[in-house]
Amino acid sequence: MSLVRVKIDDEEIEVPEGTLVITAAEKLGKSIPHFCYHERLTPVAACRLCLVEIEGMPGLQPSCATKVKDGMIVRTNTKNVLDSHKSVLDLVLETHPLDCPKCEATGRCKLEDFTYEFGPHRVSYYRPPGISAYDYEELSWSPVLKFDPNKCVECSRCIRVCDEVQDCRALVASSRGHNWRITTFTGGPLHCDFCGACASVCPTGAIEQQPGKFWKKDWELEKHFVICSHCGHGCTLLLRGWEGRIARIEDDFKVGINRANICSRGRFGFDIISHSSRLSKPLLRSDGKLVEVTWEKALFAAMEMITASHSVIGLASGMLSVEELFLFSKLLASRNGKKFSESRDGDVIEFEKKRLGRYGSTHGFDQLDSFESIVLVDIPVEELDEVLRIDLISAAKKSGAKLFTAGRASFRLKKRIAGLFKINSQTLASAPAKTLFVVDTERIEEKELSAILEKVSSDPFTGILFVAAQSNSRALSSFGFRVLPSDEISEVDLMIAAGPLQMTERPTSVKRLIASASFRNELVESADLVFPAALPFEKSGTYVNSEGRAQYSDIAVPMAGESWPDAVIWISVMKELGEATPSTPREILDEVRNNHPELFERNYPVKSSEAEPKLPSTRLAPPKRHRGLLLDKSEWLRKLQEHLDFSKEFSPWF
């Protein structure tokens, strides 16, 4: 792309052709006020707040809809321009309730910021008595979103994000002129998935999240980037919290692979970490009852149980991090234990490795638009990976990629599906060039999989994307975890279960059960020894997503009660058993990298990410101290801090 030179307020800058004036000005660090312009959305030039002077053009021009030309001279700070900002804001403020002290958006509100910066510092329009601001009722659109029509500045960002990005169109504009209003169908409850994108792009407090409302002012909240743990996409979340509590989850367009898309699980599922059934102390079964014990006692009991058992099996969750899976598999290996998981991901990838000699997906989420057709092989995309659905839609829009389904059709993609694709050797042989197969690892059948892999190996323009069900199930195959056969576990003395599992009761053929778990559930009730485990956000670790990209997630909140990350639990158990084990985060990761380089093949960033280096702005507050452990919590955290430099390589935000 050719570069053009523009001059903005006597400063010159070179930008690619087709750049918007407002973007070029932003690069020079100039603030042009804007409401309707948003970097993710098509410009509509509706609010007229971003007007600037451009030499050779009559009047004032909207900088959000004007593209730069070579030699263009732009002025953003003449009296004329500043007056126009002032009068547009004045008109908005005429009807706006000046509720800032009791508005949830205060501190991140654009109207507040721009008025502060550009004026008017005294509203000039006269409001006749009785006719003041709008007086509409606040609407509760859903348990997580609310809408206050009075605070809407009519920028239509919410409509556009719902239409262009989410492909949902749950929000529309009703009426026109003075009565123009954002509305749902008949003004009733929202019929959508509550992704929260509309609240995220709203420049004011009109659309707000319900959870976290009035908990803390925006400027009191810390910022932490973390990797979402709800599915295999690996989205970066911007966690806003204070004193170890989470107030809200935000998105950041410049950081991470998800380009500011977050599904409702990621955005609103954060309260799980403060759920009332969280375990806070180790539990040991004595006289048939689970009783709370100290960590020393629990670790000693674990040692006794493990040494007394002749046959051991391990069941790992796909939500444990790479480091944790590694340590857990090390523990099992030291006892000749078989490794199982609830996910089929490990088996499928192993199958692929045998067939193709390669590991995991051939293409990443950022390469979807390089395909001409994409076949969704019996995969309910929105249930498994909602952000992938958004990526597919944007690929279909951007490059005209055609979507086909084989088997079950995805409900929310229905309108975009071009046709059916039956998978057999004939159709595959005549499949169009540049086809990507999107496969659900939990459901794909062997016959279909081998046919597709055949095609992939013979045709360099065909790709396969294995969609993982859990945040780290892609790493299971590297450590040799296979799916647990449903009925045929032969008599075993001990089963060790690590991480969040779906299993609800201990298999009858298992004599004893040690579990690390975060919540009190049926499996925990049937265990003999339970370690309270920290959840994602409370621990750090590396996660490998569906595309095979390793991403490091940071600690954002202190661990609940006396819980510990699984990594520390299994290190401590191994130490108790007298096994050699790496014990600092850095040593662990070093060892994993040396032994399993395939997990780190696709590091961040892969290509053309315009992400600017960013640092989490605040660091963790010192956590509560616990005594009587092999590792001191603050010691562990200090080591993590050192480790952080080292993990930069696969952190989206460094």
Next chain:
Amino acid sequence: MIDSKNYAEARICLQKVPEGPAELEMQKFINKREEKIVTILKMYPEPRPALIPILFELQRDYGWIPPMMVKIVAERLRIEPSEAYGVATFYSLMKTKRAGKYVIMICGTLSCELKGSAEVIKAAETALDIKVGETTKDGKITLKRVECLGYCDKAPVVQIDNSSYCEKVTPEDIVKIIKRLRNEF
């Protein structure tokens, strides 16, 4: 955490049933007009642009456009109900609220406003004993304030239904107009 108050609020919102007939009743009404709909659909290369003529056609027979009608038509044309609702509310000639037999539309845009349409509206409100946007108790007359009717040189302008225009209307005129409409019943 989501507190119970939010859930309670949300439930109130979810319980708000939109006004109008039930789905089955509306479906029956629309089915009877299938032929007309097909004719309209044939006029366009794709279903989407047929939305406005179909809604108008159905409104002519039904009197107004209830939410259920919007929903059924939208699903038929494979667009989101909310989108169709946005279109229906955009045009003042589409009545998305239950309307009376006669609709009095008083222009409230600049020229008419300067020429005193506010007083005309007030007089109409008193004469009908309703507020702008409402329908009289007997269901006969609906009063609406509308945007420019394109007849500014004869401001203030009042339109009755989709046909007659009244020009240079004074508060006394509107009372007379209302009386005449009433006498016609």
